[in-house]
Amino acid sequence: MVAHRRIELARDLVKRLLRIGATANLLNLLQKQHPADLATIFSELPEKEREAAFSLLAEQNGRLAMEAISELGPEVGTLLLSTRTAEEIARLAQEIPSDDAAALINSLPEELSIAVLDLMRPKESGVVEHLLEYDDQTAGRIMNPNVFALSEDLTVGEAITELQGARDVEMVFYLYVVDGRRHLVGVTSLRRLLLVSPETPLKRIMTTDVISAQAETDQEEVAQEVASYNLLALPVVDKENKLVGVITVDDVIDVIKDEATEDIYRLAGVVGDERSFTPPLESLRKRLPWLGVNLVTAFFAAVVVAFFEGTIERVTALAVFMPVVAGMGGNAGTQTLTVIVRGIALGELSWGNSRKALFKEFAVGIGNGLVLGLIAAVVVWGMRGNLAIGLLLGAAMIVNMFVAATAGTLIPLGLRAANVDPALASSVFITTMTDVFGFLSFLGLATLFLGYL
Amino acid sequence: MVAHRRIELARDLVKRLLRIGATANLLNLLQKQHPADLATIFSELPEKEREAAFSLLAEQNGRLAMEAISELGPEVGTLLLSTRTAEEIARLAQEIPSDDAAALINSLPEELSIAVLDLMRPKESGVVEHLLEYDDQTAGRIMNPNVFALSEDLTVGEAITELQGARDVEMVFYLYVVDGRRHLVGVTSLRRLLLVSPETPLKRIMTTDVISAQAETDQEEVAQEVASYNLLALPVVDKENKLVGVITVDDVIDVIKDEATEDIYRLAGVVGDERSFTPPLESLRKRLPWLGVNLVTAFFAAVVVAFFEGTIERVTALAVFMPVVAGMGGNAGTQTLTVIVRGIALGELSWGNSRKALFKEFAVGIGNGLVLGLIAAVVVWGMRGNLAIGLLLGAAMIVNMFVAATAGTLIPLGLRAANVDPALASSVFITTMTDVFGFLSFLGLATLFLGYL
Numbered sequence: 001m002v003a004h005r006r007i008e009l010a011r012d013l014v015k016r017l018l019r020i021g022a023t024a025n026l027l028n029l030l031q032k033q034h035p036a037d038l039a040t041i042f043s044e045l046p047e048k049e050r051e052a053a054f055s056l057l058a059e060q061n062g063r064l065a066m067e068a069i070s071e072l073g074p075e076v077g078t079l080l081l082s083t084r085t086a087e088e089i090a091r092l093a094q095e096i097p098s099d100d101a102a103a104l105i106n107s108l109p110e111e112l113s114i115a116v117l118d119l120m121r122p123k124e125s126g127v128v129e130h131l132l133e134y135d136d137q138t139a140g141r142i143m144n145p146n147v148f149a150l151s152e153d154l155t156v157g158e159a160i161t162e163l164q165g166a167r168d169v170e171m172v173f174y175l176y177v178v179d180g181r182r183h184l185v186g187v188t189s190l191r192r193l194l195l196v197s198p199e200t201p202l203k204r205i206m207t208t209d210v211i212s213a214q215a216e217t218d219q220e221e222v223a224q225e226v227a228s229y230n231l232l233a234l235p236v237v238d239k240e241n242k243l244v245g246v247i248t249v250d251d252v253i254d255v256i257k258d259e260a261t262e263d264i265y266r267l268a269g270v271v272g273d274e275r276s277f278t279p280p281l282e283s284l285r286k287r288l289p290w291l292g293v294n295l296v297t298a299f300f301a302a303v304v305v306a307f308f309e310g311t312i313e314r315v316t317a318l319a320v321f322m323p324v325v326a327g328m329g330g331n332a333g334t335q336t337l338t339v340i341v342r343g344i345a346l347g348e349l350s351w352g353n354s355r356k357a358l359f360k361e362f363a364v365g366i367g368n369g370l371v372l373g374l375i376a377a378v379v380v381w382g383m384r385g386n387l388a389i390g391l392l393l394g395a396a397m398i399v400n401m402f403v404a405a406t407a408g409t410l411i412p413l414g415l416r417a418a419n420v421d422p423a424l425a426s427s428v429f430i431t432t433m434t435d436v437f438g439f440l441s442f443l444g445l446a447t448l449f450l451g452y453l
Numbered sequence: 454m455v456a457h458r459r460i461e462l463a464r465d466l467v468k469r470l471l472r473i474g475a476t477a478n479l480l481n482l483l484q485k486q487h488p489a490d491l492a493t494i495f496s497e498l499p500e501k502e503r504e505a506a507f508s509l510l511a512e513q514n515g516r517l518a519m520e521a522i523s524e525l526g527p528e529v530g531t532l533l534l535s536t537r538t539a540e541e542i543a544r545l546a547q548e549i550p551s552d553d554a555a556a557l558i559n560s561l562p563e564e565l566s567i568a569v570l571d572l573m574r575p576k577e578s579g580v581v582e583h584l585l586e587y588d589d590q591t592a593g594r595i596m597n598p599n600v601f602a603l604s605e606d607l608t609v610g611e612a613i614t615e616l617q618g619a620r621d622v623e624m625v626f627y628l629y630v631v632d633g634r635r636h637l638v639g640v641t642s643l644r645r646l647l648l649v650s651p652e653t654p655l656k657r658i659m660t661t662d663v664i665s666a667q668a669e670t671d672q673e674e675v676a677q678e679v680a681s682y683n684l685l686a687l688p689v690v691d692k693e694n695k696l697v698g699v700i701t702v703d704d705v706i707d708v709i710k711d712e713a714t715e716d717i718y719r720l721a722g723v724v725g726d727e728r729s730f731t732p733p734l735e736s737l738r739k740r741l742p743w744l745g746v747n748l749v750t751a752f753f754a755a756v757v758v759a760f761f762e763g764t765i766e767r768v769t770a771l772a773v774f775m776p777v778v779a780g781m782g783g784n785a786g787t788q789t790l791t792v793i794v795r796g797i798a799l800g801e802l803s804w805g806n807s808r809k810a811l812f813k814e815f816a817v818g819i820g821n822g823l824v825l826g827l828i829a830a831v832v833v834w835g836m837r838g839n840l841a842i843g844l845l846l847g848a849a850m851i852v853n854m855f856v857a858a859t860a861g862t863l864i865p866l867g868l869r870a871a872n873v874d875p876a877l878a879s880s881v882f883i884t885t886m887t888d889v890f891g892f893l894s895f896l897g898l899a900t901l902f903l904g905y906l
Binding site: 071 | 785796
C-alpha cells in the first residue's frame with residue numbers, strides 16, 4: 001500500500017535525523033505528518049527514539065503531538081505521557097478536545113491524573129471532570145461535549161451567519177436545533193440550508209424525529225444505532241432531553257473495533273483490555289484466572305478417565321486414541337460456538353429464531369460425525385489392525401460431535417437469554433463438555449464391549 | 454433499549470395484521486419503518502410471514518423494500534429475492550443505488566443474475582456490470598459510482614447552484630473537485646463554501662492533497678485508511694486518477710464488521726461467509742475440510758501417545774492426566790494466539806517489534822506454567838497420594854506452556870511475514886503443537902523416571 005510505504009520512509013528518516021541530531025529538520029518532518037501517520041511512526045519507533053521524537057514535537061507543537069497520542073489510544077498514549085511532569089501533561093491535555101483529554105487522563109495513574117486536573121485551566125478541567133462522571137463505556141464518556149447547536153427561532157440566513165462564526169467545531173454535517181432551554185427539538189443539514197431562501201424559519205426545514213442517545217446508554221448500543229441507521233453522528237441528551245454532546249462516526253468505528261476485540265478475546269478466555277505489549281506481570285494476572293478455571297475443568301475430564309482406569313489397564317490402545325475424540329469434539333464445538341456467538345453479536349440470532357439454528361447445528365454435527373467417524377475408524381483399523389477399536393472411536397466421535405453442536409449452540413443462547421455476554425461461553429467450557437462426553441462415550445463404550453477388543 | 458422494544462412491537466403487529474388479513478393497515482405500518490428496522494423485522498419473522506410482508510411491500514413501495522433488503526446484507530437478501538421472477542428482481546434492483554444492486558445481483562444464482570441484468574434498463578445494467586468487473590472485496594466493488602463532483606473552473610456561487618440542482622446524491626459533506634477530464638484535483642467542504650463570498654474561485658478554497666483509493670485497492674486497506682484518518686468518505690479513482698466513485702463511512706463500517714467476523718471465524722477454523730442460518734449441507738461442506746485437517750493433526754498426537762504405550766501399560770494413571778497437560782497447553786496457546794493475531798489486525802504489532810512480544814509471551818508462559826503446574830502437582834498428590842506423578846504433570850505443564858507461548862507468537866507472526874493472513878494460524882495448529890509437546894514431555898519424563906512412579 002502506498003500510504004504504508006510513505007509512513008515507513010518517514011519513520012526511517014526520523015531515526016536518521018535523530019541519530020545525526022538534525023533537530024530542525026526532524027521537527028519540520030514531524031510537523032508535516034498527519035496525526036494518524038505520526039501515531040503509526042511513534043508506535044513503530046524503538047522506545048528511546050519515540051521518547052525523543054515525541055518530546056521535541058510536544059515542546060514545539062503540543063496540539064499535533066497530542067492528536068497523535070489520541071490516535072494511539074489511551075493505553076499506548078499514556079505510556080508516552082507517564083514520564084512527563086504533571087505540569088506538562090496539563091498543558092498538553094488542553095490542546096485536544098475534552099473527550100480525548102478525558103480518555104487520556106482517565107488512564108493515567110490516579111495520583112497523576114488528580115495532579116493534572118488541578119493544574120489545568122478550571123474551565124477545561126471542569127469539562128473533563130464532568131465527562132469522567134459518566135460510567136466507562138457509556139455514550140457520555142465517548143461523546144464530544146462541544147456540540148454546535150442552533151436556536152429554533154433562527155431563520156436560515158441567521159443560522160448560516162452563526163455557522164460562519166463557529167469555532168472549534170470540527171465536523172458540521174448535521175445541524176442540531178434546540179429550544180431556549182437547550183432541549184433537542186430537531187435536526188437539519190447544511191445542504192438543506194442551501195436549498196431554501198435565507199428568510200425561511202429554521203423550524204420549517206428541520207426534522208423533528210431526531211434519533212438520539214441518552215448519556216447513560218451503553219456504547220455498544222450507540223454503535224449499533226449509528227451503524228444500522230447509517231448515521232454520521234448521534235446527538236447525546238440527558239434525561240430531560242437537553243443536548244449535552246455528540247458522538248461522531250469515527251468514535252463509533254473505534255467502539256466497533258473494541259467490541260470485536262472483546263468478543264474475540266472472550267472466546268479465547270482473554271480479558272478485554274490486554275494488548276500485545278501489556279507488561280508480562282499484568283498479562284499473567286489477567287490470564288491466570290481463566291487458566292485456573294480451565295485447570296478445574298481439565299480435572300473433571302481426568303476424573304472421567306480415572307473412572308475407566310480398569311478398562312485402560314486392559315486395553316492401553318484406548319489411551320492412544322483418547323486425544324482424537326477429545327480434540328475433534330473440541331474443534332467442532334468451537335466452530336459451532338463461534339458461528340452462534342458472532343450471529344448473536346451481529347444481531348442475526350435471537351432466542352426467538354434459535355430453534356432453527358439448533359436443528360441446523362444438530363444436522364451439521366451428526367453429518368461431521370458420520371463422515372469423520374468413518375474415516376477415523378478406517379484409519380485406526382489400518383494402523384492397529386483392530387476394527388473394534390476403530391468402530392468404537394467412530395461411534396464416540398459421532399456422539400461427541402452431537403454434544404459439541406448442542407453445547408456450542410445452547411450455552412451462548414442460554415447466556416444471552418440470561419442477559420450475560422454470550423462470548424463468555426468461552427471455548428474453555430465447550431471443550432470441557434466435549435472432553436467429558438468424549439471420554440465418557442469412548443471409554444464407556446469400550447467398557448461395554450470390552451470382550452470384543 | 455428503546456429502539457429494540459419499538460421494533461419488537463412493530464414485528465408483533467405485522468404478524469397480527471397478516472393473520473387477520475388487514476393489508477392496508479399492514480402496508481401503512483411497513484411504510485412507516487426505517488429501512489434498517491424493516492430489515493430487523495424481516496429477519497425475525499418466520500419464513501412464510503416474511504415472504505408475505507415483503508411481497509406486499511415490494512409491490513407497493515419497491516424502493517423501501519429493496520433498501521431493507523440491502524440492509525439485510527446480500528446473503529439473507531438474496532434468499533428473499535430468489536423466489537421472485539427475473540422481471541420483478543430487475544424492476545426492484547433499479548430502485549436502489551447501483552453498488553447495492555451489484556452486491557445483490559452478484560449473490561444471485563448465475564443464471565438468474567444474467568437474466569436480471571438482461572431485463573434491466575441498459576443504462577443501469579451497464580453501471581452494475583461495470584461494477585461487477587472489479588474483483589470482490591476491492592474498493593471498486595463497494596464504491597458508489599454516482600459521485601457528485603464540481604468542476605475546478607467554478608466559483609463558489611456557481612458551485613452552490615450546482616449543489617442545489619443535484620439529485621440522487623445522498624450524502625454531500627466532502628465536495629470533490631475535478632478538471633475537464635474528470636481527474637480528481639481537489640476537495641473542499643460545504644462549510645468552507647459558506648465561509649467565503651460567492652465570487653471566490655473554487656480552486657482557492659480547495660485542498661489539493663486529497664486522500665483517495667485506487668479502484669483495485671483491497672477493501673480492508675480502504676477501511677483502515679478511512680478509520681485512521683477519521684474520514685467520512687473516500688474518493689475512488691482509476692489508474693489515471695479519474696474520479697470513478699466514492700466509498701462512504703457506512704460502507705466502511707460494514708467492511709470492518711465483516712473483517713472482524715472473518716478473523717474470529719478463521720481463529721476457530723470456520724470459513725468466512727458462513728452464518729447462523731446457512732443451510733446445513735452448505736455448512737457441512739464448509740466445516741468438514743478444517744475438521745479433516747484437525748483429524749490428521751489429532752492422529753499426530755495419537756502417534757506420540759502410541760510411542761509411549763509401554764509406559765502407559767505400566768502406569769495407567771498417566772492416561773488419566775494426559776487430558777490435563779493437553780487441555781491447559783491448548784488454552785494457554787489460544788490465549789497467546791488471540792492476543793497476537795488481534796494485535797496484528799489492529800496494526801499494533803509487526804515483525805519489527807515482535808521480539809518484545811515474544812519475550813513477553815515467554816515470561817507469561819513460564820509464569821503461568823509455574824503457578825498452575827505447582828497447583829496441579831499438589832492436586833494430583835492429594836488425589837492419588839503419588840507425589841512423583843504430580844511433579845511430572847507440573848513439569849510437563851511448564852514445558853507445554855512455554856511451547857504454547859512460542860507457537861502462539863511465532864506462527865502468526867511468521868505467516869504475516871510471508872504475507873498470509875495470520876488468523877489462518879487457527880487454534881487447530883496451536884492445539885496440535887501443544888498436544889504433541891504436552892504428551893511428549895509428560896510421557897517422555899514418565900518414561901525417564903519410570904522407576905519412581
